[in-house]
Amino acid sequence: MNESLRLAVAGVGGRMGKTLIQAIAETADLVLGAATERPESPYIGQDAGATAGIGQLGVPVVSDLGAVCDRFDVLIDFTAPQATLAHLALCRGAGKRMVIGTTGLDEAQRAAIHEAGGTIGIVYAPNMSVGVNLCLKLLEIAARTLGDTVDIEIIEAHHRHKVDAPSGTALRMGEVMAQALGRDLRSVAVYGREGHTGPRARQTIGFATLRAGDVVGEHSVWFASEGERIEIAHKATSRMTFAQGALRAARWIAHRTGCFDMQDVLGLRGVG
Numbered sequence: 001m002n003e004s005l006r007l008a009v010a011g012v013g014g015r016m017g018k019t020l021i022q023a024i025a026e027t028a029d030l031v032l033g034a035a036t037e038r039p040e041s042p043y044i045g046q047d048a049g050a051t052a053g054i055g056q057l058g059v060p061v062v063s064d065l066g067a068v069c070d071r072f073d074v075l076i077d078f079t080a081p082q083a084t085l086a087h088l089a090l091c092r093g094a095g096k097r098m099v100i101g102t103t104g105l106d107e108a109q110r111a112a113i114h115e116a117g118g119t120i121g122i123v124y125a126p127n128m129s130v131g132v133n134l135c136l137k138l139l140e141i142a143a144r145t146l147g148d149t150v151d152i153e154i155i156e157a158h159h160r161h162k163v164d165a166p167s168g169t170a171l172r173m174g175e176v177m178a179q180a181l182g183r184d185l186r187s188v189a190v191y192g193r194e195g196h197t198g199p200r201a202r203q204t205i206g207f208a209t210l211r212a213g214d215v216v217g218e219h220s221v222w223f224a225s226e227g228e229r230i231e232i233a234h235k236a237t238s239r240m241t242f243a244q245g246a247l248r249a250a251r252w253i254a255h256r257t258g259c260f261d262m263q264d265v266l267g268l269r270g271v272g
């Protein structure tokens with residue numbers, strides 16, 4: 001009989017951390033081996049199941065990931081950039097695989113993750129939902145087909161607690177479309193407009209950010225020309241969709257080395 005894949009979840013007190021604990025507890029082939037939080041967190045010492053509101057799982061929340069490295073095979077990390085980088089160093093040293101969902105990382109931090117893929121297996125994606133990853137493929141095809149005949153605008157909305165903007169997903173959407181169009185996102189991105197902006201330049205890719213209430217995550221891309229507009233949109237209504245994607249990624253990376261994203265996990269790379 002196959003042994004269960006042992007997972008660790010970092011940031012169990014967070015919105016995604018709690019959802020991940022619930023998802024793992026409902027899954028037969030995966031087992032929670034370790035759970036972490038910040039040293040100052042009130043959840044330290046509590047049972048991870050209690051933290052997630054599902055009763056006892058027999059896994060205490062600890063602050064030192066290094067001390068529990070022998071209890072898991074894959075770490076799932078939806079925390080914050082600095083925490084993720086610290087966890088990356090530990091997992092690299094201990095030869096543990098990672099699924100990273102944290103957004104808001106700078107270029108150097110992203111490069112460090114890709115570099116660690118030379119040693120361990122990592123799935124790193126700003127959005128783990130199947131729907132969003134399918135949308136990324138549709139956006140690539142739409143951008144390639146419509147080319148310079150349309151204005152492209154990305155609109156995203158999230159809950160009031162989100163700390164980074166634009167969302168990691170919106171930025172990835174911009175990267176995918178810029179690449180399909182042979183543009184460099186760093187030179188064509190426009191992050192909001194104010195005052196006398198002048199008319200819009202065709203090559204630009206605009207970003208608009210909304211933060212309000214409890215919105216889980218919504219992304220919509222406009223391809224607009226004179227006389228018509230195409231919209232490709234995705235609305236997440238439950239964080240469980242991200243958690244299920246992360247578990248799928250954990251199973252997929254369990255026996256691989258290298259840095260991948262959800263396009264690889266879902267077999268979408270090179271499609272279209």
Ligand SMILES: NC(=O)C1=CN([C@@H]2O[C@H](COP(=O)(O)OP(=O)(O)OC[C@H]3O[C@@H](n4cnc5c(N)ncnc54)[C@H](OP(=O)(O)O)[C@@H]3O)[C@@H](O)[C@H]2O)C=CC1
Pocket residue numbers: 010011012013014015016017036037038039041078079080083100101102103104125126127128129168242
């Ligand atoms: N890729 C994807 O599909 C998705 C990505 N995300 C991203 O995931 C990240 C987390 O989102 P969300 O759950 O909403 O955020 P939360 O702020 O609710 O959760 C993050 C948790 O990580 C904890 N944390 C911070 N530092 C450490 C540390 N050193 N060790 C352990 N835990 C730590 C935080 O503790 P404290 O609050 O005490 O600081 C908090 O409990 C964000 O970057 C978000 O954009 C979110 C959803 C989907």
Ligand SMILES: O=C(O)C1=N[C@H](C(=O)O)C[C@H](O)C1
Pocket residue numbers: 103126127158162166167168169170216217218
């Ligand atoms: O912070 C969130 O909540 C989310 N963050 C991700 C992002 O920045 O793209 C993904 C998802 O939309 C939810």
